[in-house]
Amino acid sequence: IHNSTVPDDGTGGIFSEITRWEWDLGYGSSTQIYYPGNIDTCYMSYDSPYDVSLKVITDSNCTDISEITTIKVLPTPIPDFVTNLNGSLPGGNGVYLFDGTISTTTNGDSALPPAYSYEWTIEDGNYFINVPDDVQLDGREDKGYYSYNSLINDAWLQACLKLENVDNGCWDSICKDVRIDHFNNLIVPNFMYPTDQSSGASEFLPKGKSLGIYRLQIFDKFGNLLWETSDLDENGSPTTGWDGTSLDGEVPQGTYVWRIKATYIDGEPWKGMLIDGKRV
Template structure:
């Protein structure tokens, strides 16, 4: 603590047990200890006076000017808030420390981001960083005093999406509806399987783009021939890049399901 000062003596004569001491710390405080510790109430300049008397009660006062630095307290604020929602991944940190720090070290609790020496850093996390992160600020002043403060930020929400249509028309002149293809992003793994009414697997895929987007769709064929018109069952298991599972598809506010019906129309 910068407001706490330990006073020590130098010189062989002052080690004599016959000496008595009177310290005036310049703020109204005094002590008769040989090497006292004194806590100042506030920062500032003080004149410390020491009078050391020998057994004859003789001694010359010594005055030492000192400067007490402000108390060092680490603190910071977080913008826009400590909790943000996907697709926002950006935080701004503002140093609000007290005292006179000369250096700052920010630990963002992410293997994808190095520590920052800036006073007021900004950081943009990635999709894989969803969840909680303990942000730690360490400050050091000119006297080598160190203080640390931590706050937790939370990136919440689903780091991607997955939508499954409920019909397609292979013979349509509209390209967008010719193929049964799920739409999504932010997927780490997935597998979609399609079954006919007899439970036979007619098509499956697990292909994703670099952005975690499904890139393969069913064209309505089975074993090289057009599959008959009718209802088919799809089944999907998928995981987002942050490790959370896709809960399923919901139509008209129904509970999400990982299986559903696709209508092949000809």
């Protein structure tokens, strides 16, 4: 507005000055100001585009109107998401749903792929996992499942979603604290191959988390105790597996019996493996 001038001012001893500025901001009505300066306004994307012009009036009531400038306001993404625990999903406990399909734009439209890209940052124990750079959600980029890898003992951990318009690069992000409960799990294998170091089954090692008390014993078919351990790491996971030996050396190929007594850190006892509808 400071660039508005009266051409040939003072010609023939006649002077004039601009006394009023009238903005047509594209709303359908004009805004008048009586001093030189800037004007602030707020445009919303759902009414875009806006045709803006400026009319000036001098003290002698002469007028002029600027060329129309069209302002296009792009819709801004509004990221949002919900999380739900679902311990019954394949893979066991600790699996959480991250659902960003409730995200919208300032136009009120849904912000879904492929027009919008989703980037998640999920705090997992001492690490921040980037999705999709580090791992993929089990599902779609806007709605999928993440399996926590660390022991989570009733903790609030941060999860963030960055939502970006693929065409124009407009983006916004949101972070929420998600309550992750510790999850109880113990799975016992039913075979081992001590001589095959590449199979991952060279030792008899149960997989679990959140254990507070744990004791694994191995017996022969006559009930003789061959080996036992109570080793757990800081996550409550078993760390030591049976390698098929006893105090007398390597045991022969055959059938052996395991027994586990375990209690989770919340005091819940391990109830055994569910096989063919029965607890063993």
